Amino acid sequence: MANIKWKRYLNYIVISALAVLFAVLSLTGTLKLGTQILLEKITISIILAVSLSMVVGFLGELSLGHAGFMCVGAYIGGKVACLVDGDGNSHLILITAILVGGVVAAICGFIIGLPALRLKGDYLAIVTLAFGEIVRSLFLNSTPESFGSTLGLKTPRYDSRFLLIYGFVFVLIALAVIQNLIKSKHGRAITAIRDNEIAAKATGINITKYKLLVFIVSAFFAGVAGVLFSHANYTVQSKTFDYNYSIEILVMVVLGGMGSINGAIISATLITFLNEELTTILTGELSVLKDLLYALILILLIIYNNAPALKGVREKYNLRAFVGKIRKHDPAADKDDEAKWHRVPTKIDMNEVLSTDLVVKESRAEKGDRGGK
Amino acid sequence: MTVSEFVLETKELGISFGGLKAVSDVNLKIKQGEIYGLVGPNGAGKTTVFNLLTGVYQPTTGTFFLNGKELKGFGQERINHEGIARTFQNIRLFNNMTVVNNVMVGLHNNPEFKCNMLESIFRLPKHFKVEKAMRERAKELLTIFGLLDERNNLACNLPYGKQRKLEIARALATNPTLLLLDEPAAGMNPNETEDLRKTIEIIRKQFGITILLIEHDLKFVSEICDEITVLNFGTALAQGKAKDALNDPEVIKAYIGK
Numbered sequence: 087m088a089n090i091k092w093k094r095y096l097n098y099i100v101i102s103a104l105a106v107l108f109a110v111l112s113l114t115g116t117l118k119l120g121t122q123i124l125l126e127k128i129t130i131s132i133i134l135a136v137s138l139s140m141v142v143g144f145l146g147e148l149s150l151g152h153a154g155f156m157c158v159g160a161y162i163g164g165k166v167a168c169l170v171d172g173d174g175n176s177h178l179i180l181i182t183a184i185l186v187g188g189v190v191a192a193i194c195g196f197i198i199g200l201p202a203l204r205l206k207g208d209y210l211a212i213v214t215l216a217f218g219e220i221v222r223s224l225f226l227n228s229t230p231e232s233f234g235s236t237l238g239l240k241t242p243r244y245d246s247r248f249l250l251i252y253g254f255v256f257v258l259i260a261l262a263v264i265q266n267l268i269k270s271k272h273g274r275a276i277t278a279i280r281d282n283e284i285a286a287k288a289t290g291i292n293i294t295k296y297k298l299l300v301f302i303v304s305a306f307f308a309g310v311a312g313v314l315f316s317h318a319n320y321t322v323q324s325k326t327f328d329y330n331y332s333i334e335i336l337v338m339v340v341l342g343g344m345g346s347i348n349g350a351i352i353s354a355t356l357i358t359f360l361n362e363e364l365t366t367i368l369t370g371e372l373s374v375l376k377d378l379l380y381a382l383i384l385i386l387l388i389i390y391n392n393a394p395a396l397k398g399v400r401e402k403y404n405l406r407a408f409v410g411k412i413r414k415h416d417p418a419a420d421k422d423d424e425a426k427w428h429r430v431p432t433k434i435d436m437n438e439v440l441s442t443d444l445v446v447k448e449s450r451a452e453k454g455d456r457g458g459k
Numbered sequence: 460m461t462v463s464e465f466v467l468e469t470k471e472l473g474i475s476f477g478g479l480k481a482v483s484d485v486n487l488k489i490k491q492g493e494i495y496g497l498v499g500p501n502g503a504g505k506t507t508v509f510n511l512l513t514g515v516y517q518p519t520t521g522t523f524f525l526n527g528k529e530l531k532g533f534g535q536e537r538i539n540h541e542g543i544a545r546t547f548q549n550i551r552l553f554n555n556m557t558v559v560n561n562v563m564v565g566l567h568n569n570p571e572f573k574c575n576m577l578e579s580i581f582r583l584p585k586h587f588k589v590e591k592a593m594r595e596r597a598k599e600l601l602t603i604f605g606l607l608d609e610r611n612n613l614a615c616n617l618p619y620g621k622q623r624k625l626e627i628a629r630a631l632a633t634n635p636t637l638l639l640l641d642e643p644a645a646g647m648n649p650n651e652t653e654d655l656r657k658t659i660e661i662i663r664k665q666f667g668i669t670i671l672l673i674e675h676d677l678k679f680v681s682e683i684c685d686e687i688t689v690l691n692f693g694t695a696l697a698q699g700k701a702k703d704a705l706n707d708p709e710v711i712k713a714y715i716g717k
Contacts, residue, residue: 263580270579270586271567271593274556278564281553288513288547290539290568290633299576345555 097348105254112247122246126318128358129253130311133260135338135354137307140264143345145300146280148211152335154218155191155305157327159312161225161233163187164241164322184313191309192302199301203294218332226324238323241316249317260307466491466669467637471521481507482693494670496684504693505673509639513545514538544635546626548642554615561614562597565632604628620651640672644679656683
């Protein structure tokens with residue numbers, strides 16, 4: 087039992103430990119500015135990926151407008167901070183800005199959630215895509231006094247030593263809220279809608295309520311990430327939040343494995359790190375190669391994860407095998423009644439299971455073992 | 460509102476899609492605790508009747524009552540809350556969820572397991588209490604259907620017969636007064652059918668609920684159903700005791716021709 091509890095809170099523990107570590111490092115001034123900025127970006131990406139994974143991974147709807155919600159948060163939060171205080175280096179103002187930005191984004195999430203009740207799949211994706219573009223062009227065409235028009239909104243740059251701590255705190259909050267929601271009866275209802283909407287309706291699940299809920303919560307945290315973003319930069323420019331950015335967030339979710347929050351966290355970290363490193367390394371003429379390399383690495387990762395020919399390699403050299411070597415796993419220690427929430431299988435996953443041959447059956451048997459059956 | 464002696468009563472229930480009368484003038488009267496059969500050739504409108512009763516379609520004519528309460532015009536979720544649960548002709552489970560979670564989704568709206576979102580997000584003691592109680596109840600239900608050992612498997616990995624049973628278990632979890640089974644024995648071998656028959660009998664005894672079922676297996680129907688209605692071209696051909704209705708010349712004509 088103690089074993090299981092430990093495992094269940096592993097992601098909180100790891101992130102808290104990292105947060106404390108980096109907080110101490112940054113407050114004592116050992117952390118380089120570049121690392122601070124990288125960490126800010128990583129925390130923002132994690133919040134975005136985790137919130138989007140709620141829509142894509144658990145509700146099963148494709149959203150291509152996540153950057154739109156972030157854009158709303160960034161502009162509104164930035165504006166609030168500007169209005170209240172010119173330089174904005176106060177904790178209270180940052181918190182206020184984050185809350186206001188988050189709430190306004192959540193309202194947008196509600197508005198997008200409404201068509202989501204009637205639309206599905208590609209059609210909803212188009213609506214969210216349009217939303218992202220509309221929001222972006224609205225801010226782009228605002229008057230210079232209100233939201234800075236084409237020049238972008240001047241925002242107070244928050245001291246990065248503290249902002250990075252705030253980033254970690256909000257990662258933890260987002261994680262706690264979303265994970266607790268997903269691992270409750272409400273989350274079960276949400277995954278039921280993903281798996282079979284007709285059956286969910288016939289089982290008496292309030293589809294309207296849960297779809298709106300997911301969009302609102304997800305948009306709220308995207309808004310929070312947006313406010314953090316606006317405080318991590320001197321200006322907020324609408325072109326940042328374009329279609330490509332939404333896709334990048336989606337890539338983080340898909341690469342991490344849909345329906346896996348921990349996966350989203352890891353892949354958000356990796357992708358942000360990769361992007362940042364590629365930007366620093368490839369300067370001048372070489373910078374055109376950035377997108378190429380980025381795409382190449384993603385493709386290689388996907389091939390590595392899915393190619394049947396690499397199955398043997400994967401099974402030998404992966405994290406789970408590595409951990410297993412260190413600590414012999416005792417199947418009896420797992421209580422089989424505990425729902426295996428830390429790894430919700432998804433459609434993609436199932437396709438993999440269905441399309442494979444004898445080798446896979448062994449690994450399925452292993453899965454059963456882990457369940458302690 | 461008068462308390463009716465019938466659990467389900469439909470009055471001239473009908474629906475037309477454009478000019479096509481899919482179902483018309485269906486009058487069903489189902490007593491408490493009865494197993495009622497709805498049979499008929501393909502395309503007779505049996506599933507359409509189910510869809511009308513569960514709010515998937517809204518009737519264009521007539522109406523229906525559950526325990527004397529008119530349910531016409533309600534949505535699917537609302538009708539489920541009022542006490543009609545159903546299974547589907549082509550199985551619709553929550554495939555990527557475990558068996559026990561499938562049943563727990565069915566328990567979602569049970570007033571005993573109320574727990575609002577804030578209680579879940581902040582992990583208040585109520586959340587853990589409710590989760591535990593739900594899991595226990597789900598396991599009880601699974602025991603009745605002999606699915607307890609499968610509880611941590613994914614629903615899509617179950618064999619066909621067990622998937623059918625799981626769907627019934629999930630429908631029962633919503634605590635219905637009337638259970639609609641759409642071809643529960645379809646695609647089953649004789650052993651599985653026999654097993655299903657026993658299960659349905661057990662459900663009736665243990666839960667005291669009323670069952671309306673659609674079935675093509677006439678032997679199964681005549682064994683299990685107290686009364687039946689034979690539909691053809693959307694209208695009732697014959698009604699009454701299973702043996703009598705199935706021997707009706709009109710019915711024989713509808714099934715095998717003159």
